[in-house]
Amino acid sequence: MTVTTIIGAQWGDEGKGKITDYLADNSKVVARSQGGNNAGHTIVIDGKKHKLHLLPSGILRKDITSVIGNGVVVNPDVLLKELNNLGKERGKLFISDRAHIIMPYHKLLDGGEESSKGKSMIGTTGNGIGPCYSDKASRIGIRMGDIMDDDMIIERLEKALPRNLALLDHYGIKNRLTIDSLFEICKGWRESLGDFITDASLLVNQHIDNKDNVLLEGAQGVHIDIEYGTYPFVTSSSPTTAGAALGSGIAPSKIDEVVGVTKAYLTRVGSGPFPTELEDEVGEMIRDKGQEFGTTTGRPRRCGWLDLVMLELSHRICGFTSLAITKLDILSDMDEIKICTGYKLDNDTEVKHFPSSLSYLARCSPVYKTFAGWSSSNIDISKGIVPAEMRTFLDFISKSLNVPISIVSLGPGRDETIVS
């Protein structure tokens, strides 16, 4: 029995969906613990692409129980759409009664908040994630369990709506939201989703007690974590090992394995600092070859070299027991490949640790180690053979972070994976 957490070690989109789907083979439960439909996880099965935003990546397997944990923010309409798209070919689903609901006013407010920031906008996915987590922290959120009871719906709406309407008014956003209209919407959600709502913490812990393999599927990445990301250019949840435990209602000590998923290079969607960003033809080549366009928003992802300073912080906070390195195939057939091993402050003083201050970070420039490229013709996935140059590249990452590499991913499909 193993409880494994899958964590995005960078700025999201590392390939968590693929790795979750791959590891799900031996699992009974796959749970999402944080974030919402800002996530976009792609799974490719027999050449067919599946994009999931809210449903855990185990949902496509009939023998796996999928859980949306208490730390997730749920847009019920998005969830219903995803479920309808899947049809009957899916496993069981449970939603935590403690998970907060993204209400229609949250999505409207996300747009208003972003517009008001002008040039300093965060570049959110516009899905109401921040406003929903704000209401949760302000103790005026509405939880999935609340919609099971008419009186509770009204009580919660009476707390939440006045403040949200005032905010919408502040941003000049016209709307027709009333307690009555939202009450009807909530009742509709109860009808369609009520059967899935449960105490998900109890459920996941029962599986752990039964010695089942459990996967906790992280969304986003450590560097857009609300605590340790490049604040304020972050999301509003905690895509860390600690966040995974809390958001699925299990004790941190129950987690056995923590797989840090990292691309062999680096991407970022939205605004914020990016020390190794490649704003040149190499960056464009990586974007085109790697199809680096957002799964959720379609926005082009910014591309750059792998950054070990970032990964050191991710490992420090999350305690990776192994790494899954994805998209190595995208770097194949390049003359040379770089890895950032440290920063120089004002081109002078060595900086080894990722700073919290963005103005300090802006003064940092990356120091690179250059590696010889490898040829795609020297890769044989079925035999687990990778070129010597790729091995050198991987060994350097593993030794620098002192974490073994358990998975090497060389394509989006399940069979394009080497496990060591």
Ligand code: GDP
């Ligand atoms: P996630 O949010 O971390 O699940 O990642 P996304 O699904 O947003 O983005 C990763 C993209 O890369 C998806 O289109 C995957 O199908 C694809 N992918 C994952 N691993 C690999 C890989 O090793 N090679 C290639 N070429 N594509 C990959």
Ligand code: IMO
């Ligand atoms: P997955 O799970 C990449 C980014 C947004 C924005 C910031 C805040 O697919 O890796 P939000 O809507 O969360 O308030 O936006 O966070 N962001 C992601 N970037 N992958 C994600 O998820 C992301 N989820 C949010 O682009 O910069």
Ligand code: MG
């Ligand atoms: Mg994604």
